[in-house]
Amino acid sequence: MARVPLYDVVVIGAGMIGAACADALARRGMRVAVLDRGPVVGGTTGAGEGNLLVSDKGPGPELELAVESLRLWRELAEDLGPRALEYEPKGGLVVARDRQAFTELQASARLQCLSGVTTVEVPADALGELEPHLAPGLAGGVHYPQDAQVQPALAAAALLRRARDTGRVHLLAATTVTGLSEGRVETDAHGTLLCASVVNAAGTWSGEIAALAGATLPVLPRRGFVLVTEPLPPLVRHKVYAADYVADVASGSADLQSSAVVEGTAAGPVLIGASRERVGFDRGLSVPVLARLAAQAAELFPALREVRVLRAYRGFRPYLPDHLPAIGPDPERPWLFQACGHEGAGIGLAPATARLVAQLLDGEQPFMDPAPFGPGRFGKEQA
Structure with missing residues (x-):
C-alpha cells in the first residue's frame, strides 16, 4: 500500500501569501506541502502591481501589519538581493x-x-x-x-524557492483540493494528504476552500485593470496617486471606482491603475474603464498623452466586507488557518501575514493583536 504523505502544514495557494507562509513555516522546521490548482502565481499575484504601501492605510490594525511587513520586505531584499525581487524603495x-x-x-x-x-x-x-x-x-x-515596490511574480517565486531550498517544502501544482477535514486534505491529483494543520491562502477563491471544511468566509472578487505603456526614459520617480485613491480602496461599493495610480518600472514601461468593481469573475476587457484610467493618469502626468499603451491586464482582488484580511484559526476548526482577503494589499502585507500565521500556528506570542483579523468575525448570514 502506498504511503500517504504526512505534513505539518498544507498551504493551499501558491501566490504571494502562500509562498510567504510556506517560507515562514519551513524556517521554523515544519514540513509543508503547497498546493495550487494552477501554476505558481497563476491567480491574483500574477496580475498585481507589487505595491508595498503604508500611504493608503489609515491608523489601525492593517497599518500596523503594513509597517511590520515593510520592515520584513527590507530584510528580504537584503537577504535575497534586490534584483531577485525587483525591490525598489522608491517611496x-x-x-x-x-x-x-x-x-x-x-x-x-x-x-x-x-x-x-x-x-x-x-x-x-x-x-x-x-x-x-x-x-x-x-x-x-x-x-x-517607506512605500516600495516589488515585481510580484518574481518575489513570490523567490520566496517559494527559498522555502523549497530548506528541503521541507513540497510543491504540488495543478492540484485541486476536493475535500477538507481535520487531518486530511483530499485532492484530485495526489489523493489524500495527511497533515496537522491547513493554511487557506487561496486568494479570491478562499471562500470556496473554507466552504469545503464547512466554514464561512465571504470573500468576493473585485476586478481591476492595469495599463502598461511602451518603455520610456525615466518619467515617474515615485508611486504617484491622487488622494481620492484612498477613498476608492475603502469603498464597499460594487460600482466602478477608479483613480490614477502611476509609477515607473525598472524595465521602462509605466504602470497605470487602479480600478475596482465587483462584477464576479467576469474577465471581459472594459474599454471604457481603460480609457478612464488613461485619462486620469494623463491629468497627473500630461506627458503620458503622447505615449502608447502596449497592453492591459486584469486581476481579481480578494475582497472582504470590512476591508481587513482574515488571518488566524477558524474558531470552530482550530486546525484550519485563514490567510486571505487582503484585497489589493496582499503583496505588501504578505511577510507580516506569514509571520502572524506562523506564530499563531506555533503557539508563540504574536507580534501584534490578531483579534481584528479573526475569521470568526463573519457570521453565517454573510456567506
Missing part, C-alpha cells in the same frame, strides 16, 4: 487636487505618523522637485519614503 507621493483635499491629506498623514509611518508634507511649489513631469496646479502632497 510614494500622494497629491491633492485642491486646498480642501490637501488639508484632509495633511490631517491623515499626521495620524499615520503616530503608527510609525514617516511622512513629509510637500507644498505645491515643491512638488516638481520630487516629480518634474507632474501636472501644474495641484494643491500639494505628502511624500511617504
Whole structure:
C-alpha cells in the first residue's frame, strides 16, 4: 500500500501569501506541502502591481501589519538581493487636487505618523522637485519614503524557492483540493494528504476552500485593470496617486471606482491603475474603464498623452466586507488557518501575514493583536 504523505502544514495557494507562509513555516522546521490548482502565481499575484504601501492605510490594525511587513520586505531584499525581487524603495507621493483635499491629506498623514509611518508634507511649489513631469496646479502632497515596490511574480517565486531550498517544502501544482477535514486534505491529483494543520491562502477563491471544511468566509472578487505603456526614459520617480485613491480602496461599493495610480518600472514601461468593481469573475476587457484610467493618469502626468499603451491586464482582488484580511484559526476548526482577503494589499502585507500565521500556528506570542483579523468575525448570514 502506498504511503500517504504526512505534513505539518498544507498551504493551499501558491501566490504571494502562500509562498510567504510556506517560507515562514519551513524556517521554523515544519514540513509543508503547497498546493495550487494552477501554476505558481497563476491567480491574483500574477496580475498585481507589487505595491508595498503604508500611504493608503489609515491608523489601525492593517497599518500596523503594513509597517511590520515593510520592515520584513527590507530584510528580504537584503537577504535575497534586490534584483531577485525587483525591490525598489522608491517611496510614494500622494497629491491633492485642491486646498480642501490637501488639508484632509495633511490631517491623515499626521495620524499615520503616530503608527510609525514617516511622512513629509510637500507644498505645491515643491512638488516638481520630487516629480518634474507632474501636472501644474495641484494643491500639494505628502511624500511617504517607506512605500516600495516589488515585481510580484518574481518575489513570490523567490520566496517559494527559498522555502523549497530548506528541503521541507513540497510543491504540488495543478492540484485541486476536493475535500477538507481535520487531518486530511483530499485532492484530485495526489489523493489524500495527511497533515496537522491547513493554511487557506487561496486568494479570491478562499471562500470556496473554507466552504469545503464547512466554514464561512465571504470573500468576493473585485476586478481591476492595469495599463502598461511602451518603455520610456525615466518619467515617474515615485508611486504617484491622487488622494481620492484612498477613498476608492475603502469603498464597499460594487460600482466602478477608479483613480490614477502611476509609477515607473525598472524595465521602462509605466504602470497605470487602479480600478475596482465587483462584477464576479467576469474577465471581459472594459474599454471604457481603460480609457478612464488613461485619462486620469494623463491629468497627473500630461506627458503620458503622447505615449502608447502596449497592453492591459486584469486581476481579481480578494475582497472582504470590512476591508481587513482574515488571518488566524477558524474558531470552530482550530486546525484550519485563514490567510486571505487582503484585497489589493496582499503583496505588501504578505511577510507580516506569514509571520502572524506562523506564530499563531506555533503557539508563540504574536507580534501584534490578531483579534481584528479573526475569521470568526463573519457570521453565517454573510456567506
